[in-house]
Amino acid sequence: MKLALFDDHRLGVVSADGRAVVDVTDALPWPHDPDPLTAGWWRALCRDFRTLAPALAAAAEQGAPRAVTDVALRAPVLGPTKVVAAASNYGKHVAEMHGVQERTLGRVEAWMMEFDVFLKAPSSIVGPGADIVLPADVVEAGHEVHHESELVIVIGSGGKDIPVASAMEHVLGFTAGLDITVRSAADRSRRKSYDSFSPLGPWIATTDEVGDGSGLDIGLTCGAAVRQSVNTRDLLVPVPQIVAYASTIMTLNPGDVLFTGAPPGVGPIAAGEELEMSISGIGAMTVQVR
Template sequence: MKLALFDDNRLGVVTAEDRIVDVTDALPGPHDPDPVTAGWWRGLCRDFATLSGALRAAAETGRPRPLTDVALRAPVLGTSKVVAAAMNYGEHVSEMHEVQERTLGRVEAWMMDFDVFLKAPSSIVGPGATITLPPDAVAAGHEVHHESELVVVIGSGGKDIPVEKAMDAVLGFTAGLDITVRSAADRSRRKSYDGFSPLGPWLVTADEIGDGSDLDIRLTCGGTVRQEVNTRDMITPVPAIVAYASSMMTLLPGDVLFTGAPPGVGPIAPGERLEMTISRIGSMSVTIA
């Protein structure tokens, strides 16, 4: 099922005909559009298995609308944290040696190993967003890079989740850009500016995607391919990322987990339009200002 948030954070199901059906009224409680108090979304993430039947029925009987008639929002709401994996594609590890030599004048060896870190939830924006380069980074002459990634949205979540049970804790997947300032600052700081976590265009539930291990990721700018990879090339696959992250922190319903940057990261500049596609999920674009 493709779940989308649109307009005033209404819940929609996207159909195969590029249509969307508003299924908000099939939710068991009142709809609250405020991201600060919208506990219904986290409840949906946690209880999707029991709510999916009613949502499917509402999608089948509701009135489809063209996607062009609605404004898609980020397919998460009120998330407690954004967890991100670092150094999860071998070719990206290799290219980061050159990137760090150019932007830092040295290679930080500790940053070449797989790990996870946190980004600010306030960095999340939806498809079609305009991302403004941070004035302080621009003034300092720092490069700001794109990183296109498969993103996991946590369902039931948990703590110390075994690898073999990890996908039971996942609601689904979406596409995301981990926008990054290249500087000597802390990783979380460089990746947490407002707008630095575009997500979209919607969420596809795990029953349609599996464990995310065979998806094509592609990022273009002005028709030029900048990143292209299959998720089978991940060093640490999705179930292992979920298990590892949960060994340090409780993963709560609605949490977001970036799975790592593929090779091909590079600078972005005002006026550019980035278009990202993940097979079996969909496409989104953002504009740089």
């Protein structure tokens, strides 16, 4: 199933071809709260999706489809308690970062070449079609701002100390995300947490659609130029292990978001550019840089 949030943060089920959406909000067993800051219904949906899925599927069959182009798609998550991001999770990206750090920092930080997780501010999340806004202080300082196109996990039931073998039972599904990053000597979380630095979309493909997230093609283009192209089979630490590892550090709550790591091909973005990101089995989104 593909789940979208649209218009006044309504819940929709997206057709298999990604062209239509059916509003299934009224099939939920609780009132709809359109305020994204208090929308506990969304986290409850993430937690209870397996129980609610039959009713949502029936509502999607019976409802009137609307063209996706006729609705305003929102970020496909609401009020996550945290955004967790994996670092150094593609071998070729780790290799390219030596050159990036030499150019932008004048040195290589060896500890940053090891897999680990860090936090981004949930307030950095925006939806498909939103603008990435380059911060004035960053531009004035002459720092590069880079794109990092990533597979993103959305947590379902969540938990603490989740075993690898059962990790996927705690996952709702996946979406596409851009982890926008300032290249400077500042802390990772600061450099990646500016408003608009976590575009997500266009919707969530649940695990019944895309399994454990392995074998998916990720692509990022700018105009006619291919910026990034990779398959998630190249992840050094695959999705179940990311979920299990993160849960040993912090409790993963329903609706939390986990970026799985930047593929190779990261590079600067500039005002006026248009970035299109796609992940096979999920969908595509386009964002503007200003």
